[in-house]
Each structure stands twice: as C-alpha cells, then as structure tokens.
Amino acid sequence: MSMDPKKKTVLQAVSLVVFMGAMAWASVPLYDWFCRVTGYxxxxxxxxxxxxxxxxxxxxxxxxxxxxxxxxxxxxxxxxxxxxxxxxxxxxxxxxxxxxxxxxxxxxxxxxxxxxxxxxxxxxxxxxxxxxxxxxxxxxxxxxxxxxxxxxxxxxxxxxxxxxxxxxxxxxxxxxxxxxxxxxxxx
Missing domain, CATH: 2.60.370.10 (Ctag/Cox11)
Known part of the structure; x- marks a missing residue:
C-alpha cells in the first residue's frame, strides 16, 4: 500500500516547512547558549x-x-x-x-x-x-x-x-x- 506521489510530496514539503520553522524558533536561544559556553x-x-x-x-x-x-x-x-x-x-x-x-x-x-x-x-x-x-x-x-x-x-x-x-x-x-x-x- 503506497502513498500517492502528490500526497507524499506535499507531506514532505509541509514537514520541511515545520522543521525549518522549529529550527528558526530555536536558533536564538541555542546561539545564545553556545556563545555563553564557548565565549564565541x-x-x-x-x-x-x-x-x-x-x-x-x-x-x-x-x-x-x-x-x-x-x-x-x-x-x-x-x-x-x-x-x-x-x-x-x-x-x-x-x-x-x-x-x-x-x-x-x-x-x-x-x-x-x-x-x-x-x-x-x-x-x-x-x-x-x-x-x-x-x-x-x-x-x-x-x-x-x-x-x-x-x-x-x-x-x-x-x-x-x-x-x-x-x-x-x-x-x-x-x-x-x-x-x-x-x-x-x-x-
């Protein structure tokens, strides 16, 4: 039972958008933490x-x-x-x-x-x-x-x-x- 190629592409695109949004949201606190720990x-x-x-x-x-x-x-x-x-x-x-x-x-x-x-x-x-x-x-x-x-x-x-x-x-x-x-x- 395979997924329709169009649905699969849409699901992958939505997953990519959600992942990129989560990474953008987390980037500021992660960068701040990194700078405090390393002095960078x-x-x-x-x-x-x-x-x-x-x-x-x-x-x-x-x-x-x-x-x-x-x-x-x-x-x-x-x-x-x-x-x-x-x-x-x-x-x-x-x-x-x-x-x-x-x-x-x-x-x-x-x-x-x-x-x-x-x-x-x-x-x-x-x-x-x-x-x-x-x-x-x-x-x-x-x-x-x-x-x-x-x-x-x-x-x-x-x-x-x-x-x-x-x-x-x-x-x-x-x-x-x-x-x-x-x-x-x-x-």
Whole structure:
C-alpha cells in the first residue's frame, strides 16, 4: 500500500516547512547558549568576585557605547580606555542621560572584541544585568566591575590579545509596571 506521489510530496514539503520553522524558533536561544559556553561572539563570563591571581602583564580595555536607532537617550563611557594588569579588578563608568519629558526604560546588550578574548573577560557587576529606567532629565553614572581572566595568557589564540573592547548598545524597552505607575504619580 503506497502513498500517492502528490500526497507524499506535499507531506514532505509541509514537514520541511515545520522543521525549518522549529529550527528558526530555536536558533536564538541555542546561539545564545553556545556563545555563553564557548565565549564565541564576544560573550563574557560572570563571577561573584575578582580573580585570585594578578599577573605582571598588562592589557588595555577600551570602552564603546551606542544606541539603537530611535533610542532617545544620550549614552557614553566616562573613560575611553584603561590599562590594568591581567587578573586585576577594573571599574569603569558609563553615563546615560534622558533628555526627554517622559520616563524611558532601557536595556543594554554588550559585546567584547576581539572574539577570542570574550570568554576571558569576566564581569563581576554590571548595569547591563538589569533594566534601567531614567526619569525625564535624569543623568546617571552606571558602573561595570570586571577583570580579565589570567588563563588568557595560556590560550592558543587569545594570548596575543593586547586590547579588548567592551561595547554596549542601549535599546528602549517597555516601562516596568511600577515605573509607569511612579511616573503617573509625579504628574
């Protein structure tokens, strides 16, 4: 008992469309997981505390800031770069300003370049871990605490890295319910 060739072709085409749709749906979380595990794409590590080892070798960390199209904030690093010893805990500040007459919530995505260094750049604390809400006219300094893992000097590719660039892009998100209510109460 064989299937009609037309029905078989239709079934195969529908199966292919369903499979491709499922792969597209799963690709973002799978890619995110892959980047966090391997450090590919500049994904960073996260730690509770600084490194136990500090080397005599130094590395320069550069800071970059951008805004998604349409995000009305102003956003910049307060320092363009800092030089520190590998394993030493660093602290940098970014400044955000809301020049509008309404509260705006934002979330920051980040990247580390070169990609080989991503898994060795470790954040201890970062404004990017949480949503940020700025009231009209509010200006804030937002810290990021980090270190470069000393294991970088033993990595086949990353050991030649002399500069790491930490980039953030802020994009607008919906105001949290409590921020929307607080904004209503101030008007």
């Amino acid at each position: 794409g500049g994904a960073t590590g996260v730690a509770e505390a600084g490194s136990d080892t500090v080397l005599d070798q130094t590395i320069t960390i550069r800071f970059d800031a951008s805004l998604e199209r349409g995000m009305p904030w102003e956003f910049k690093p307060l320092e363009r770069e800092v030089e520190l010893k590998i394993g030493e805990t660093g602290l940098a500040f970014y400044e955000a300003y809301n020049p509008t007459d309404r509260p705006i919530a934002g979330s920051a995505s980040y990247n580390v370049a070169p990609y080989d260094a991503g898994s060795f750049f470790t954040k201890i604390d970062c404004f990017c871990f949480e949503e940020q809400v700025l009231q009209p006219g509010e200006r804030v300094e937002m810290p990021v605490t980090f270190y470069v893992d000393p294991a970088i000097v033993e990595d086949r590719d990353a050991k030649f890295v002399n500069h790491i660039t930490l980039s953030y892009t802020f994009y607008e998100i919906d105001l949290p319910d409590n921020a929307s209510q607080a904004a209503l109460n101030t008007n």
